[in-house]
Amino acid sequence: MKVTAKSPKYVRTNLPHALLSVPFLDALNYMGFLVLARMAPFLPEQLQALRTLFAKSIVGHTVAGLTDTAGLCLWLVDHSLPGCFSKASHKWLQREGHQDGLKQWIDHLESVFLAHVPDFAWMSQLSALLVRYRFKRRPVTQFGGGPFQDEGACAPEVSFNATVDHPLRFYLDVSTHRPERRLHGLLSNSTALRWQGGVYSASELRTEVTFDHALHKVHVPAALFNLSVPINSSFFVFQLARVAVRFYRGLVQALYENPSEREIPLRFTDESRRRVSELASCFADDAQRSSPDVRGLWSPQRSYGRWYSVGKPLLDQTSALLLALKAFD
Numbered sequence: 001m002k003v004t005a006k007s008p009k010y011v012r013t014n015l016p017h018a019l020l021s022v023p024f025l026d027a028l029n030y031m032g033f034l035v036l037a038r039m040a041p042f043l044p045e046q047l048q049a050l051r052t053l054f055a056k057s058i059v060g061h062t063v064a065g066l067t068d069t070a071g072l073c074l075w076l077v078d079h080s081l082p083g084c085f086s087k088a089s090h091k092w093l094q095r096e097g098h099q100d101g102l103k104q105w106i107d108h109l110e111s112v113f114l115a116h117v118p119d120f121a122w123m124s125q126l127s128a129l130l131v132r133y134r135f136k137r138r139p140v141t142q143f144g145g146g147p148f149q150d151e152g153a154c155a156p157e158v159s160f161n162a163t164v165d166h167p168l169r170f171y172l173d174v175s176t177h178r179p180e181r182r183l184h185g186l187l188s189n190s191t192a193l194r195w196q197g198g199v200y201s202a203s204e205l206r207t208e209v210t211f212d213h214a215l216h217k218v219h220v221p222a223a224l225f226n227l228s229v230p231i232n233s234s235f236f237v238f239q240l241a242r243v244a245v246r247f248y249r250g251l252v253q254a255l256y257e258n259p260s261e262r263e264i265p266l267r268f269t270d271e272s273r274r275r276v277s278e279l280a281s282c283f284a285d286d287a288q289r290s291s292p293d294v295r296g297l298w299s300p301q302r303s304y305g306r307w308y309s310v311g312k313p314l315l316d317q318t319s320a321l322l323l324a325l326k327a328f329d
Contacts, residue, residue: 038175041072042168060206078205080174089204089222101231106143106220109244110135112327113251120255120319122275127266131255134216134264140254142202143220209250213258218250237328244327248320280311287314 019027040047040054051066058079065071078085093099114135118128134140202210202219210219224243229236256276257268268276287310 038076039168039171041069041076042171045069075205076171078203080171082203085204086202093222096227098225098227098231102225103143105231105240105243106141106247109247109327110141110251113248113323116323116326117255121279122268122272123255124269124272127268127272130264130266134254134266137264138216140216141218141220141251143222207246209246211250211253213253216254216258216261218247218254220247220250241324241328244324245317245320248323249316252316252319252323276315280315282311283314283318284309284311287311 036043037050037053037057040050043050045051045067048066051072052062054072055061055063055066055075058075063071090099093102114132117123117131118125123131202212202221204222206221207223209221209224211217212219224246226239229239255266257266257273
């Protein structure tokens with residue numbers, strides 16, 4: 001989970017005070033339990049419940065191979081050292097001759113998106129112009145390698161013996177290093193951190209495109225593509241249609257007001273805000289009135305509890321489908 005705070009004071013002052021207000025033993029027990037769940041791949045495979053919690057917290061869903069220790073460790077490395085996984089996937093794609101072809105397709109899909117930005121009901125001419133300027137001024141789409149695609153180090157420097165003789169100690173050192181590095185960058189110079197692409201944290205093993213509101217980056221993971229299908233074949237076009245929908249679902253989120261944006265903020269008029277709100281409410285109402293089979297696909301999570309929370313995701317998904325149709329028209 002990642003939380004964006006508008007003020008460093010919240011991290012430096014308010015958060016420590018909030019933690020101190022919780023009974024010490026309760027906080028310690030809870031944090032200890034989280035540590036055990038994160039260390040599940042290091043523990044005996046008979047502890048199925050802990051491995052299930054690990055999968056839900058790291059992978060995002062339950063997995064079938066809970067006894068596959070190597071597979072769980074793979075996810076753990078991807079979570080702890082995402083820059084190394086990104087670097088490895090980037091080099092593999094280059095070696096196999098896939099990188100340039102995939103990047104060309106992504107660039108084409110992005111150009112179609114920018115061409116149709118004015119078509120969105122809540123976008124004024126000025127807003128559409130500003131979005132295009134932001135995309136041209138600094139690359140928004142991130143695919144392959146991230147900031148570690150060169151020969152720079154993607155992991156903290158530790159002794160070789162620490163990785164061989166004490167793998168758990170190495171994991172703890174890495175887990176401590178990455179959040180500290182990211183927090184230091186955000187507190188010291190968040191603008192420079194964003195220009196550099198941030199401390200790479202997106203997973204290359206997931207198959208969903210994600211939009212980072214704090215860094216204003218759309219991450220396209222390598223696992224999104226099925227590379228068993230040749231890029232220059234007609235069958236790849238069918239796969240690209242699936243990729244386009246997921247890619248556009250991430251890009252559409254760059255068309256909303258973003259409180260984290262400081263350099264080139266996108267500010268809506270009251271009319272634009274009203275249109276976004278009405279569209280989201282319309283989709284939420286339609287989802288709630290739909291048949292039970294369809295309604296079950298969009299039921300709000302317990303943490304949200306209300307149907308209005310599904311309006312924006314439905315708006316994103318519908319917009320992505322329409323953009324994908326235009327891309328292949």
